[in-house]
Amino acid sequence: MSHAVQRPAEGDRLSIAGRVWRELSHGSVRWALGLAVLVALALNPIFVTPFPVLLGRTLFVALMLVLVFHGVGVLRLRLVPRWLAQTVAVALTAPLATAIVYLVATSGDVQSFVGNPYRVSGFQWIAGCALAIGLLVTLGALVRERDALARSQALQFEIERGRLERQALDARLAVLTAQIEPHFLFNTLANVQALVDSGSPRAAPVLKSLIAYLRAAMPKLQEGGLSTLRDELDLVRAYLDLMQLRMPDRLQVAFDVDPALLALRFPPMLLLTLVENAVRHGIDPSEQGGRIDVGGRLDAPSRRAHLWVADTGLGLRGPPGAGTGLENTRERLRGVFGACAQLDLLPQQPRGARAELSFTANAA
Numbered sequence: 001m002s003h004a005v006q007r008p009a010e011g012d013r014l015s016i017a018g019r020v021w022r023e024l025s026h027g028s029v030r031w032a033l034g035l036a037v038l039v040a041l042a043l044n045p046i047f048v049t050p051f052p053v054l055l056g057r058t059l060f061v062a063l064m065l066v067l068v069f070h071g072v073g074v075l076r077l078r079l080v081p082r083w084l085a086q087t088v089a090v091a092l093t094a095p096l097a098t099a100i101v102y103l104v105a106t107s108g109d110v111q112s113f114v115g116n117p118y119r120v121s122g123f124q125w126i127a128g129c130a131l132a133i134g135l136l137v138t139l140g141a142l143v144r145e146r147d148a149l150a151r152s153q154a155l156q157f158e159i160e161r162g163r164l165e166r167q168a169l170d171a172r173l174a175v176l177t178a179q180i181e182p183h184f185l186f187n188t189l190a191n192v193q194a195l196v197d198s199g200s201p202r203a204a205p206v207l208k209s210l211i212a213y214l215r216a217a218m219p220k221l222q223e224g225g226l227s228t229l230r231d232e233l234d235l236v237r238a239y240l241d242l243m244q245l246r247m248p249d250r251l252q253v254a255f256d257v258d259p260a261l262l263a264l265r266f267p268p269m270l271l272l273t274l275v276e277n278a279v280r281h282g283i284d285p286s287e288q289g290g291r292i293d294v295g296g297r298l299d300a301p302s303r304r305a306h307l308w309v310a311d312t313g314l315g316l317r318g319p320p321g322a323g324t325g326l327e328n329t330r331e332r333l334r335g336v337f338g339a340c341a342q343l344d345l346l347p348q349q350p351r352g353a354r355a356e357l358s359f360t361a362n363a364a
Helices: 010-046 051-073 082-105 110-114 117-197 203-223 229-246 270-283 324-337
Strands: 251-257 290-299 304-311 342-347 353-360
Touching: 010 051, 010 117, 051 082, 051 117, 082 110, 082 117, 110 117, 117 203, 203 229, 229 251, 229 270, 229 290, 270 290, 270 304, 270 324, 270 353, 324 342, 324 353
Parallel strands: 251 290
Antiparallel strands: 290 304, 304 353, 342 353
């Protein structure tokens, strides 16, 4: 029964050689040469061999140890752990490389090598130093390599966790957006239905404005990502134009937004939700109607942005800031701008309510 031995392909051999070369270029050779010089200086007083010859021998042994350590390190081993294979390889290479040095010095004459007590003693000293120092350096390198691998794995874990958190946040924002958009659309359609049922002559212009608004808004609803505050203000203007057609005598509108904020990335439909709430809960139920002010300022030193939607309608009729819609809006705001983002709903004097957004502009 024959046993097949899988031989590495030419491309694999080139890949292994390239990996070994990269490992050798990471300072290992310099360390090996430095230790070889120190060992040669330490052994020189007890050797009769000239120092250049002794240095050549220690340099050769040191380079062989480094080459074997990294060579075994890039192999794909299945039967034994890589660290164990590297340690055993270094332990075996220390005496073997030293023996090669002395066999070369004696032109391969083993009897001349083992029969000379000075050469045997020199072999023992060099091999012993190579074995002791080689194993110490090997264990130190393995510990550093394990620590580096642990740090790399921890970094990869953090990157992966951050990616999963972003995906979860995107999914959460998509759910919150999906909860808000139908609420707004159904309310708007209900307003149109009321005009149609009452036979109001404003029904046709309002329906025409609604169709134009939806044509502009639907692509942004489908995108689901961030738009700019300028885009959001365009939608708010279109919506308020629609509401003014429905109640021309009871709704006034004013905009005062700092131009420095217009290019800011902003969650779609978020500001529009606050305006729609002001119309539905503040202006529409009031017999006198009221005014809606949409404003924004940028605090340049702190890069803190402030947006507000204020109305002079009926005002707050419950605990300030309560409601599922407002809580969803807060979560969307924090999901985009971070935990420092705030949404406050406050009473306004002499009547009405004011919704204020505050967040760091450069966090978008």
